[in-house]
Amino acid sequence: MPANINADHPEDPEEATIISPDEAEEVVEDADGDVPMDSDSDGDEPMEVNLVNDAKAYFDKHGESIFSIAAHPIDKSIFLTGGGDDLAYVWTPDHIPTDPEEAKIIPREGKVIARLTGHKDSVSAAAFLGRTGQFAVTGGLDGRLQVYDAAQNWRVVDEAQEVQEVNWISAHPNEVAFALGAIDGSVWVYSVDAGAGKLTIKQVLTSHTTSCTAGMWTSDGKLLATVSEDGSFYAWDVDSGRSVVALTAADQRFAVEGGLYSVALSPSGSVAVVGGATGEMRVVGMPTSQAAAGARRTAGRPQTGGGGSTGGGQAGQILAALHTHTESVESLSFHPTQPLLASGGVDGKIVIYDAGRGYPVRKTLGGEGGHREAVVKVEFAKMDGWILTSCGVDGTVRRWDVRAGTELSCWRGHLGGNAAEGEGGVLGFVQTLERIVTAGDDGVALVFEGVSGGGIAAPTITGATLR
DSSP: OOOOOTHHHHHHOOOOOOOHHHHHHHHOOOOTOOOOOOOOTTTTOOOOOOOOOOOSSSEOOSOOOOOEEEOOOOTTTTTEEOOOTOOOOEEEEEESSSHHHHHHSSEEEEEEEEEEEOOOOOOEEEEEEETTOOEEEEETSSSSHHHEEEGGGGGEEEEEEOOSOOOOOOEEESSSSEEETTTTSSSEEEEEEEOOOOOOOOEEEOOOOSSEEEEEEHHHHHHEEEEEEESOOEEETTTEEEEEEEEESTTTOOOOOOOOEEEEEEEEEEEEEHHHOOOOOOEEOOHHHHHHHHHHTTTTSSSOSSSSSSSSTTTTTTEEEEEOSSEEEEEEESSSSEEEEEETTTOOOOOEEEEETTOOOOEEEEEGGSOOEEEEEEEEEEEOOOEEEEEEEEEEEEETTTTTEEEEEEEEOSSBBGGGGGGGGGEEEOOOSSSEEETTTOOOOEEOOOOGGOOOOOOOSSSSSSO
């Protein structure tokens, strides 16, 4: 499971006792005159710890876990991260030192473009906005939103605080706008003025009764799908502020014990898949564009029924109930062009389904050769082929050929964690055609390059730590 980002910051350690150099060098003998066994009197060299690091670059300015990461939509060399240190950074791994000797060092250190301050608690969500990425937004466990403008060197241009904690932010695919899910279950949709960068609330959606855990836009930006710990799923027509699909745990066919924590929408927007705490999944039909338009026309009229939809056909219907994981389904992803769905779970498994034939299992990835701990994220790469990328609590990032069911590459460099304790490893990633950039629970973002076509393993770096 991902790290517990609600944990309080650790208290400062007790003040160290200062001793003189003479006292530090004094050898203390026991009553028999023997020297303690841990002394270096035998001249042995200290033990060296070897860690594998396949990264070509890194960014380690966050003092604590990195909980959010985003890639700039145009400039593929710019990234945004937010962490448990209450800070966010805009940074680039493409900084080449002027010193020729430093330029030879691999992995190279990323360069800060802007240090974003103002949050009073962990930065739990971050995104670039619009097709040009002129603006960025961060949300925190302090409930605060901050908007930054690239044209003003990423200065804060507006902020808001309407909720207690921000769980996630999803940027609108076309407009300078975004949605967020809050710990109280509410969903807020904001637009950002393209000139001044000022925030405007478009909608407040309040049907979830407990924490809203995930959300995603359809590719055309007309509908927003959200899920909650209370086990409910809603598809919203944001223009009207009306739900066009509403399913809750009161419907025993839909109910998943422990609530819902992940959601994915097919590229066409015709199907939604949700994943829950017990490893169960539900496949739900989504309304057509015409049905959504009908919802806008009837906005303001009384809604009938608690769990249907305004669309005809399969909209709002449960198309399949899947239970292939034994623990929580943390991540879901549809292939951009092929009828394939991938799921990743706390049980360490990645399962591939045939979305064109009723969602039978096509492949199960993992076992002895896969992630040894919880899978945190799965995402199909937007490239030709059948390539899936995954990350996990074991500290690795992996690439898979889902057609063959084989692992293509495994990149290491992060410290592994313990899923049972809810912490450790890689908490997320973003990927381009050229690289994968991670968000580490160890406070480091790693950059793996040469990844097109499945990945080329970088040289192994020996050392105790990146920092």
